[in-house]
Amino acid sequence: MEHATLQLPGLMTRTEADLRQIFLRQVEAIPAGERIKRCIQCGTCTGSCPVSYAMDISPRQLIALFRAGELETIMKSRSIWICASCYACTTRCPSGIKITDVIYALKRTVMEKGYESKAPQVQVLAKLFVDNLMSYGRLHEGTLIRRYYMKTGIFKLFGFIPLVKKMYETKRLALFPKKIKEHKSLSRIIKKAQEIEMRHVPEKLEYSAEFVGYRGLGEMKLESRKGE
Amino acid sequence: MKYAYYPGCSLEKTQRGYDESVREVFKALDQELVEIDDWNCCGATMYMSVKETVSLAVSARNLALAERMGLEILAPCSSCFTTLSKTNRILNEIPEMRRDVNEALAEGGLSCSGKVRVRHPLDILMNDIGLETVRAKFQRNLKGLKIAPYYGCQIVRPDKTFDDRENPMLLDRLFGACGGDVVYFPMKLRCCGGMLMTTFEETALKLNKELLECALNNGADVMVTTCPLCHFNLEAYQGKINNFYKTTFNIPIMYFTQLLGIALGLPAKSLGLDSSFIPLGGKINSLAEAHYA
Numbered sequence: 001m002e003h004a005t006l007q008l009p010g011l012m013t014r015t016e017a018d019l020r021q022i023f024l025r026q027v028e029a030i031p032a033g034e035r036i037k038r039c040i041q042c043g044t045c046t047g048s049c050p051v052s053y054a055m056d057i058s059p060r061q062l063i064a065l066f067r068a069g070e071l072e073t074i075m076k077s078r079s080i081w082i083c084a085s086c087y088a089c090t091t092r093c094p095s096g097i098k099i100t101d102v103i104y105a106l107k108r109t110v111m112e113k114g115y116e117s118k119a120p121q122v123q124v125l126a127k128l129f130v131d132n133l134m135s136y137g138r139l140h141e142g143t144l145i146r147r148y149y150m151k152t153g154i155f156k157l158f159g160f161i162p163l164v165k166k167m168y169e170t171k172r173l174a175l176f177p178k179k180i181k182e183h184k185s186l187s188r189i190i191k192k193a194q195e196i197e198m199r200h201v202p203e204k205l206e207y208s209a210e211f212v213g214y215r216g217l218g219e220m221k222l223e224s225r226k227g228e
Numbered sequence: 229m230k231y232a233y234y235p236g237c238s239l240e241k242t243q244r245g246y247d248e249s250v251r252e253v254f255k256a257l258d259q260e261l262v263e264i265d266d267w268n269c270c271g272a273t274m275y276m277s278v279k280e281t282v283s284l285a286v287s288a289r290n291l292a293l294a295e296r297m298g299l300e301i302l303a304p305c306s307s308c309f310t311t312l313s314k315t316n317r318i319l320n321e322i323p324e325m326r327r328d329v330n331e332a333l334a335e336g337g338l339s340c341s342g343k344v345r346v347r348h349p350l351d352i353l354m355n356d357i358g359l360e361t362v363r364a365k366f367q368r369n370l371k372g373l374k375i376a377p378y379y380g381c382q383i384v385r386p387d388k389t390f391d392d393r394e395n396p397m398l399l400d401r402l403f404g405a406c407g408g409d410v411v412y413f414p415m416k417l418r419c420c421g422g423m424l425m426t427t428f429e430e431t432a433l434k435l436n437k438e439l440l441e442c443a444l445n446n447g448a449d450v451m452v453t454t455c456p457l458c459h460f461n462l463e464a465y466q467g468k469i470n471n472f473y474k475t476t477f478n479i480p481i482m483y484f485t486q487l488l489g490i491a492l493g494l495p496a497k498s499l500g501l502d503s504s505f506i507p508l509g510g511k512i513n514s515l516a517e518a519h520y521a
Binding site for chain 2: 026029031050051054081082084085086087088090091098100108119121122125129133137138139140141145148163166167170171172173174178180181182185186188189190191192193194196197200
């Protein structure tokens with residue numbers, strides 16, 4: 001018999017507990033990642049962000065939601081995909097939280113869980129970028145852009161004709177991708193790194209109803225690192 | 229000094245102006261650049277969004293190659309500079325990460341200690357070579373040229389690198405010494421949107437419009453950049469911004485090494501100025517020759 005998920009206020013649901021586990025593992029890999037505990041909700045990050053006006057959940061709210069046990073809401077937002085990684089928030093945070101890196105960790109959590117996002121085009125671009133790198137070892141912008149628009153809206157490609165012409169005229173157009181010499185060795189490195197990455201995926205822990213919000217903060221299992 | 233040169237993917241062809249001018253300027257200042265043999269893409273910001281260990285390993289392969297050469301890395305592209313520095317820092321600070329990444333690198337017969345220094349050309353010019361040495365080589369005075377120094381977001385952030393994180397001054401000082409008129413440009417660190425130009429076009433157009441507006445309103449003749457992505461957004465999309473916002477921007481965008489090359493009296497062609505979409509044009513010719521002789 002299926003058990004109904006516990007929905008008591010202040011307690012974490014099973015989905016949330018799973019997400020939290022993946023996310024915290026990602027945060028652990030950030031130098032000084034544990035500082036996420038110290039957020040004072042001042043909003044300096046949101047105020048410094050050049051694109052927060054276009055976000056549905058502001059950077060400050062991202063951290064508040066994470067604390068409140070609402071990672072699932074974040075997973076479905078478009079905010080994390082708009083971040084252009086300019087690090088304005090990270091440099092200004094009075095608590096020293098690496099917000100840009102936290103957002104990267106959120107992106108990886110979404111990718112790992114395979115959530116459908118509100119900005120699928122970013123995931124398409126990220127995946128094509130990785131494919132491009134895997135095939136050649138270097139990025140070939142032409143191939144990347146062509147394949148990206150073939151997936152997201154082929155008509156936009158025609159708009160690039162004048163730009164491509166201009167680039168050709170100024171000898172800035174690389175027509176064909178170039179492979180690096182040690183391409184095979186790079187592939188082996190990538191394959192091995194993927195294997196290692198999988199090693200760190202822990203087996204599923206038994207679900208126990210944890211507290212969320214400020215009450216749950218003390219129980220966050222993040223160790224402090226030396227030198228920070 | 230000798231540096232391990234890491235041009236990065238954009239500089240290979242689409243942004244050849246940066247590559248050519250960096251090489252020329254460093255040659256003129258008696259510095260030797262040895263290109264890292266068989267370097268690969270650093271992974272940029274995109275890879276970080278997908279897999280962590282993999283992105284670190286991809287980027288660390290370049291660090292390992294440079295370590296074998298025993299040289300500091302020179303990375304002109306801001307994005308490569310940040311990615312490589314960040315990887316270096318993570319490998320240095322988190323032993324578990326270093327162990328994992330080295331295990332992957334061993335597949336290619338490489339290893340990396342996380343102790344390679346990653347440098348940006350602006351840092352080397354101002355802090356190693358020094359403004360006095362550079363000044364001694366000036367051939368042309370940039371007097372009368374109004375310059376907006378655009379640093380972009382990645383060379384001074386996120387970690388403390390070689391200039392202030394809120395109000396960097398190295399470009400201001402460099403071009404001030406060239407005799408140029410460095411204009412007030414409060415948006416010197418504001419993000420250009422980077423890859424958002426592909427994924428969230430409207431947002432990126434707005435960011436770039438604000439940058440151009442700020443430069444224009446402060447009377448700039450030219451905007452200097454330190455990053456291929458900023459450069460491309462500001463230059464190649466200026467027409468699109470004009471269409472979208474009904475503006476009439478026509479501001480030349482130059483790499484700081486290109487403008488510095490002009491001050492050093494290097495021929496325009498060798499600096500890749502023929503690759504600019506919006507040329508500086510007659511302004512270059514009107515600059516005073518041999519003022520410093």
